[in-house]
Amino acid sequence: MGSKTDKRKKRKAAAEAEPAAAAPAEQQPADAAASKKKQKHDGSSKQQQQQPAAEAKAAPQPASPSSADEDEQRRPKGGPGRRFTVTMAVPGSIIDNTQNFEMANFVAGQVARTAAVFNVDELVVVDDTPQRKDGTVGAGAAFLARVCQYLETPQYLRKALIPMHPDLRLAGLLPPLDAPHHLRATEWQPFREGVVLKAEAGTGSFVDVGLDRTALVEGSLLTVNARVTLRLGESARVKFVESYGESMLLGEVVLPSAPREEAGLYWGYATRLAKGISGLVQGAPFEGGYDLKLGTSEHGQARSSARGARGRVVLPGNLELPRFKHLLIAFGGPEGLEDCLAHDKRFTKQSTTDVFDLYLNTCPGQGSRTIRTEEAVLISMAYLQTAVVRFGER
Numbered sequence: 001m002g003s004k005t006d007k008r009k010k011r012k013a014a015a016e017a018e019p020a021a022a023a024p025a026e027q028q029p030a031d032a033a034a035s036k037k038k039q040k041h042d043g044s045s046k047q048q049q050q051q052p053a054a055e056a057k058a059a060p061q062p063a064s065p066s067s068a069d070e071d072e073q074r075r076p077k078g079g080p081g082r083r084f085t086v087t088m089a090v091p092g093s094i095i096d097n098t099q100n101f102e103m104a105n106f107v108a109g110q111v112a113r114t115a116a117v118f119n120v121d122e123l124v125v126v127d128d129t130p131q132r133k134d135g136t137v138g139a140g141a142a143f144l145a146r147v148c149q150y151l152e153t154p155q156y157l158r159k160a161l162i163p164m165h166p167d168l169r170l171a172g173l174l175p176p177l178d179a180p181h182h183l184r185a186t187e188w189q190p191f192r193e194g195v196v197l198k199a200e201a202g203t204g205s206f207v208d209v210g211l212d213r214t215a216l217v218e219g220s221l222l223t224v225n226a227r228v229t230l231r232l233g234e235s236a237r238v239k240f241v242e243s244y245g246e247s248m249l250l251g252e253v254v255l256p257s258a259p260r261e262e263a264g265l266y267w268g269y270a271t272r273l274a275k276g277i278s279g280l281v282q283g284a285p286f287e288g289g290y291d292l293k294l295g296t297s298e299h300g301q302a303r304s305s306a307r308g309a310r311g312r313v314v315l316p317g318n319l320e321l322p323r324f325k326h327l328l329i330a331f332g333g334p335e336g337l338e339d340c341l342a343h344d345k346r347f348t349k350q351s352t353t354d355v356f357d358l359y360l361n362t363c364p365g366q367g368s369r370t371i372r373t374e375e376a377v378l379i380s381m382a383y384l385q386t387a388v389v390r391f392g393e394r
Contacts, residue, residue, distance in 0.1 A: 084392030092141025
């Protein structure tokens with residue numbers, strides 16, 4: 001009897017104890033949330049308290065450069081002035097030999113990029129179309145010249161200077177040249193390319209140079225819509241033009257060669273169309289023409305130097321050239337320079353050695369049976385680069 005009473009008392013005590021034990025369990029999530037909230041609050045407080053210390057610690061460290069700063073660091077800097085010029089001549093038949101429009105676009109972009117990378121001052125597209133009528137230009141040559149000219153023009157001038165054309169419908173997809181004269185609105189150089197907007201007697205000419213302010217060339221009446229090179233100086237010089245109610249940059253017109261000759265800046269290439277090899281050689285824009293004409297071909301000579309023994313292949317750094325002021329480097333089409341020369345009515349009786357001072361094989365021992373012209377320009381310009389810099393007259 002007593003044992004039954006004891007059992008009932010134990011069950012009653014256990015029943016009363018269970019709600020009390022369960023209560024903390026039900027409150028645990030709320031307490032945990034409050035605890036986490038408190039920890040989060042405490043953590044944020046710690047972060048706020050530690051932030052000045054972290055900033056103070058990081059203060060001596062240089063700040064990571066912005067994309068604009070990185071672009072400025074990568075942009076080629078000026079150096080000693082350069083007076084010698086390099087001309088690269090490429091036949092239009094390399095476009096006629098492509099399989100489709102996309103490939104033609106790629107080849108043209110490759111030629112333009114090579115010209116910019118190796119500081120070419122003049123890019124000549126030779127129209128080597130056989131049986132060409134006078135006064136006409138082959139489609140391949142016209143396409144190559146148009147795309148190369150488009151890529152060389154600074155982006156902010158293209159709309160004003162280059163009209164829309166079907167040949168250019170994919171040109172915007174090509175890699176940009178990113179040459180020193182392709183300046184952004186946030187960049188400053190002593191020289192800048194521009195297009196003439198307007199000319200007024202007594203005031204001067206107003207030029208768009210791709211900045212938030214128009215440039216003013218005082219006292220000069222320039223041709224409207226013409227591309228010009230301006231000297232703006234190391235820092236901006238501003239003048240308030242009362243008739244327009246705005247401040248303008250002061251600049252002066254200089255030759256396109258001034259950035260190269262005075263500051264050692266590569267300033268793009270001029271694009272020229274030539275009819276045949278005769279038009280290439282006889283149409284040189286320099287007084288006295290090209291004083292060193294170099295032809296490249298797999299049939300050319302593999303030689304250690306322009307003055308040395310033949311038959312020995314040496315490193316590019318040991319290649320010697322005659323001193324020159326205006327160098328011409330000519331490339332042939334799918335059939336070589338010999339074929340280009342054969343189709344020129346004025347040079348039918350002349351050989352390549354009669355036209356060119358040097359006729360070199362810049363890639364002896366090639367593994368492929370053929371080297372495409374867009375490949376040859378890159379190989380040859382890289383091979384000749386050291387000698388060009390070394391023997392060009394400054």
